[in-house]
């Protein structure tokens with residue numbers, strides 16, 4: 276995909292989201308926001324303020340009601356689903372609060388499964404998954420069942436699954452929500468390392484220490500996005 280010189284990697288322009296279940300809920304007010312390549316963005320705000328809505332729109336998991344959203348200069352609002360799927364699949368990785376690892380499969384297999392519908396063959400998937408497990412520092416647990424891993428280790432495997440296919444952006448929704456403080460610190464350090472290595476990282480969080488790690492800190496209140 277073409278690099279738009281000097282432009283933001285992710286650019287929202289007047290993007291809003293209104294849910295309509297009989298009456299309108301303005302989950303995200305018209306938002307204009309640039310996220311540069313390699314940025315480390317954290318998003319905080321009260322419960323129900325629109326954080327997940329913003330993350331889902333940025334991650335192409337949801338479609339805006341209005342506005343323009345460009346990824347690497349390519350307009351994706353109103354774009355064909357096949358293009359949105361391709362951009363999401365090739366450029367984005369996702370990590371959620373619940374780790375969503377399959378029990379009865381090894382950690383390595385769980386990382387490979389994330390690439391099952393991508394362009395990589397079996398061997399390439401294994402190589403990429405092994406490399407991702409190295410990056411998260413769990414080569415000694417490649418063949419462990421996730422049930423035998425600590426919460427922090429499980430989340431690192433989920434991060435390995437999200438980064439294995441070498442996405443450009445990693446979106447995390449409450450990635451430390453299920454972790455104690457030691458494991459939170461561990462996951463934070465990993466996100467920082469990935470960011471330093473050039474990955475664009477966008478994290479929604481309730482936790483002040485996780486929010487503080489961001490270089491571009493945003494706060495959402497009543498669907499309005501501003502600086503934290």
Ligand SMILES: Nc1ncnc2c1ncn2[C@@H]1O[C@H](COP(=O)(O)OP(=O)(O)OP(=O)(O)O)[C@@H](O)[C@H]1O
Pocket residue numbers: 294295296300301302320321322323324325326327328329
């Ligand atoms: N599918 C939906 N249908 C209708 N309303 C929705 C839907 N999803 C979210 N909302 C509403 O949109 C608003 C923003 O929700 P959102 O999940 O983005 O908030 P949040 O800041 O992520 O909250 P939390 O911190 O509790 O996860 C809330 O009022 C919520 O009830």
